[in-house]
Amino acid sequence: MIGRAFGLSCEGCHMFSIVLATATRFLLPLLLLLSVYLLVRGHNEPGGGFVGGLVAASAFSLYMIAFDVEKTRRLLRAEPRALVGAGLLVALGSAGVSPVLGKPFMTGVWLERTLPVVGKVGTPFLFDVGVYLVVVGVCLMILLTVAEE
Amino acid sequence: MTNILGVALPAAMLLLTSTIFMAFVRLMKGPSFPDRVVALDIMTTVAMGLIGLYAMESGEVIFLDVALFLALVSFLGTVAFAYYVERRQLRTGSGE
Secondary structure, three states: OHHHHOOOOOOOOOOOOHHHHHHHHHHHHHHHHHHHHHHHHOOOOOOOHHHHHHHHHHHHHHHHHHOOHHHHHHHHOOOHHHHHHHHHHHHHHHHOHHHHOOOOOOOOOEOOOOEOOOEOOEHHHHHHHHHHHHHHHHHHHHHHHHHHO | OHHHHHHHHHHHHHHHHHHHHHHHHHHHHOOOHHHHHHHHHHHHHHHHHHHHHHHHHHOOOHHHHHHHHHHHHHHHHHHHHHHHHHHHHHHHOOOO
16 A cells, blocks of 8 residues: 555544545644634634634544544544633633732733734633633534544 | 726626526435535535625625635535445445
């Protein structure tokens, strides 16, 4: 097999298409990059945590179709359930910053300085990161469970 | 230039819209499952064209991003359908 020479093989896979597998290897990093781009620009322009999370989940589902569920779990490293929990904790943490500074709960707190790539950083952005993690976690939990049957 | 666009944009939109309707008829009637998948793929592709035309007409660059994401998602949908068809063939042992 030509695929095996390039490390493109899948032993226990149901069906394996070398075209799809090769395309996935290039598309997966691009899609993940796109999702992060959407997340970062979300505060000022169309985008945000939800859309970014959906794009990231679609990237992983493409990997799941090209290879199999077991490989996708290994690629993801974390349990989808853990991602959901982490996202909720991050969102809660972003809400808890303002009471420490003596402002009402969930008030947006922004850094004075702007970071080079991200722009202004504040608790709304942190909240968006939480949404991103929750969306990725929930979508992948559903997809992986359905695919495992 | 703007004169040509003023005629060409609505005409192209009309043509693409009629294409969507024709693909929809195929989606409803399609004798076999793959026919329906191809019809759905055509519909999303034409929708991308429509979005591009609308971006030209309104001058909003942001709509092109929408077309990009639609392209990604529809590609994924078609691949998933193909996966499903192939799996069904493997299970029943016959091509439909």
